[in-house]
Amino acid sequence: MKKLSIEGLSKSFENAPVLQDVTFSVNEAEFVSILGPSGSGKSTLFHLIGGLYQPDSGSIYLDSKNVTGKRGKISYMPQSPSLFPWRTILENVLVGGEIVGQENEQEASEMIAAAGLEGYAQAYPHQLSGGMKQRASFIRSLLSPQSLICLDEPFSALDEFTRLEMQKWLLSIWEEHKRSILFVTHNIEEALFLSDRIIVLSNRPAKVKRTFHVPFDRPRKENITLTNEFLEWKKEIYNELRDML
Known part of the structure; x- marks a missing residue:
């Protein structure tokens, strides 16, 4: 069952296109991460989902209800604890x-x-x-x-050890409560460790360039990040992003 549906979303600022025809979904109890180059519009996407911006075109559905431009429909956690x-x-x-x-x-x-x-x-x-x-x-x-939690790089300001501990803690809490999560990060390893799916956005104007279905079973242990399979997936996603540099 789809929790969130983004359909043909486009947004420009002062005639500069930021998002163009972005379409994807997040299922019930699914953990989806978004990766993309800096400035590709990831935060703009969250602002649109949260109703802070009105899209130029396209629609946003939450629990099959059109919430385009409506505030208060998601739970949002920014980079700083606030x-x-x-x-x-x-x-x-x-x-x-x-x-x-x-x-x-x-x-x-x-x-x-x-x-x-x-x-x-x-x-x-x-x-x-x-x-x-x-x-x-x-x-x-x-x-x-709210039934959807949007996390905007919540661990980016933490040191590497604290970040890993927070990732493990987040997974343990999420596996207990199974809320739908949309997670923005610049860290490929973090996205692989946490997610069911990873959506890669292109450069501006951002489109969905590719979607990766993460194959690792849950619950996940941190030593999975040292396996050859994990490193191969990390390399493939890295190459997808590198092509846009």
């Missing part, structure tokens, strides 16, 4: 449910503990490390009532 500094971690993760009157403090507390943040529910964002803030931000996304 936690409210004046609210505790518990208060921050409850924001999405609070807006629609569906906050569940017990569930939030349990997820905070499960994320390794036990004892920090009443702490403030400035008291947490970067990785801890990202965990809190993702919990907020999970607890929001």
Whole structure:
């Protein structure tokens, strides 16, 4: 069953085309990553899905309903955690449910503990490390009532070790809750490790250049990244991107 359908989406700014006839879908409980050259319009695509921009042409469907240009239909996690500094971690993760009157403090507390943040529910964002803030931000996304989570390079600012730990944690939480996720990254290895499918965008104006169906079974362990099969897939995707440089 399709959770998200993007149909013929195009967008220009000041007569400069950014996206052109982009079409793809995300299925129920599927993890899809988007890769593309810098400036190919990945963030613009998220802004369109989130209703912040109106497309020049094309449509966006969520749960078979046309949500083109409508805000508040997705749960969005940007590159920075964007936690409210004046609210505790518990208060921050409850924001999405609070807006629609569906906050569940017990569930939030349990997820905070499960994320390794036990004892920090009443702490403030400035008291947490970067990785801890990202965990809190993702919990907020999970607890929001929207059925699709869009993650815009959420681990790009983290060091390599913390990034790997966050990837493993994200997979463990996702495999438990199985929400539909659309994930933007510049990191091929990250996309392969996390995803069911990888969509490669072309240079501007961006189109869907190729889609890769990731063959690795779940649950995934980090040592999969050292296998010959993984490295061959990484090489093939790299060559697809290199052709656009």
